[in-house]
Amino acid sequence: MLVEIGKYGIFEDKVRCAPILQAIAGGQYDYFLIAGSSARVRDTKTGYFRFVINDDKDIKALTEDIRGLLHRFIVVDSSSEESWRALFPHAEYNYFRMSVVTNDLLPSLPASRWPRDVQIVPMDESWAELVIDSCACEEFPADSIRSQIKENLSLGLMWKGKQSGFYSKHLNGEMGPFWVAPELRLRGFGTLLKQEYLRKYLVDNAIGFGLITVENEAIIKTNESLGIRLLEKNILHLTVR
Numbered sequence: 001m002l003v004e005i006g007k008y009g010i011f012e013d014k015v016r017c018a019p020i021l022q023a024i025a026g027g028q029y030d031y032f033l034i035a036g037s038s039a040r041v042r043d044t045k046t047g048y049f050r051f052v053i054n055d056d057k058d059i060k061a062l063t064e065d066i067r068g069l070l071h072r073f074i075v076v077d078s079s080s081e082e083s084w085r086a087l088f089p090h091a092e093y094n095y096f097r098m099s100v101v102t103n104d105l106l107p108s109l110p111a112s113r114w115p116r117d118v119q120i121v122p123m124d125e126s127w128a129e130l131v132i133d134s135c136a137c138e139e140f141p142a143d144s145i146r147s148q149i150k151e152n153l154s155l156g157l158m159w160k161g162k163q164s165g166f167y168s169k170h171l172n173g174e175m176g177p178f179w180v181a182p183e184l185r186l187r188g189f190g191t192l193l194k195q196e197y198l199r200k201y202l203v204d205n206a207i208g209f210g211l212i213t214v215e216n217e218a219i220i221k222t223n224e225s226l227g228i229r230l231l232e233k234n235i236l237h238l239t240v241r
Contacts (some may be wrong), residue, residue, distance in 0.1 A: 010039055010052065015229050018100040018209040019050040019074050022173050025206055035061035046144075046172040051075045056083035063087065066240075072139070074174075074211070075236035084236065092239040096211035098231040099223045101175075106202045108227055112192050120196050123154035123166060130163050135177040139239075144171055153201055157193050159184060167197040175201075175210035178219065191222050198226070211235060 005011045005024065014021060023029040023043045031042040031049070038058035040051045049066065051073060053059060059080060075084065078095060085093070114120070123131075128149055132142045148154065148171050157165030157180065165180035180190045201208060212219050214234060223230060 008034060008039070010034070010037055010054065014102065014207065015100045015231060016076055017052050018098070018207055019076065019173070020052055022205075022207050022209055023050060026173065028173075033062055038062060043173055046170075047071070048172045049073045053077070053080040056080050059083050059087060069241065071238075071240045072172075073236070073238040073240065074172075075238065077231065077233040078236050079233060081236055084238065088238060088240050090241070092241075094237040094239075095214050095234040096237060097214055097220060098235045099175075099210045099212060100229045100231065101198055101202060101208045101210075102229075103202045103206050105198065105227055109195055109199050112196050112199075114192060117160045118189065118192075119158040120193065121156050121158055123149050123156045123168065125149065127154070127156050127163060127166060131166055131168070131177065131179075134179050140170060140177075147171055153197070155193065155197050155200070157184075157189060159189075165189060165193055167193050169201075169208075173209075175208050178210075185218075190218075191225060194222060195226060198228075211237070 005021070011017050011021060020039055020041050023041050028044045029041040030044055031040070033040050036058040037054040038052060040049055040062045042049045049071060051062060053075060076098070081093070125146065128146050131145050131149065136142050136145060148168055151171070152169040154166065154168035156163055164184055167178045169175050178194065180193065220230065
């Protein structure tokens with residue numbers, strides 16, 4: 001049953017609540033819970049819990065029913081870190097910048113002008129090994145990457161007939177991975193690829209979010225150049241074992 005967002009004032013800040021709103025809009029979520037002025041959902045594809053915390057006192061109520069051997073939390077935002085560490089002292093903590101796109105960005109995206117030796121194509125299974133070699137990790141293993149290419153909008157960049165870049169969306173709803181071959185960087189190809197991806201993505205999706213490592217200044221600048229919103233405070237990513 002789809003949550004009626006309008007009932008809850010917490011969701012008025014769409015940018016801050018993007019991880020939850022994206023899950024609800026896609027209809028692939030469960031374990032929706034409101035506690036005080038904070039909220040959480042779990043996406044059904046991967047089991048990730050997504051939290052928006054407006055009062056640290058709400059964290060205990062939002063997590064007391066979570067059991068099991070392994071969970072991953074995306075938490076907006078890092079202001080609540082001390083309270084999370086008190087409850088989950090042995091969790092693994094990582095920090096990200098969060099980018100947010102909404103469909104009101106679509107009209108401002110300029111028309112793409114690609115060089116003659118570049119093509120943007122839908123990705124199929126023939127791209128899997130390149131993405132796996134570039135991006136596979138414990139959090140996003142090979143099987144997950146193969147599934148995301150099959151199920152989600154995924155675009156590849158061909159340069160002189162060679163697979164040279166890609167942009168996709170993870171099964172957990174997070175936009176990415178995004179990669180361009182080293183020899184093509186600083187030539188604007190990454191910006192063009194992301195621009196083309198957003199143009200297609202926002203036709204069918206009202207909101208999306210991505211997590212960027214805090215030190216990845218190149219991607220942050222690319223997002224800023226496209227008018228993509230970046231949350232000022234870092235996002236917490238917890239792995240709870």
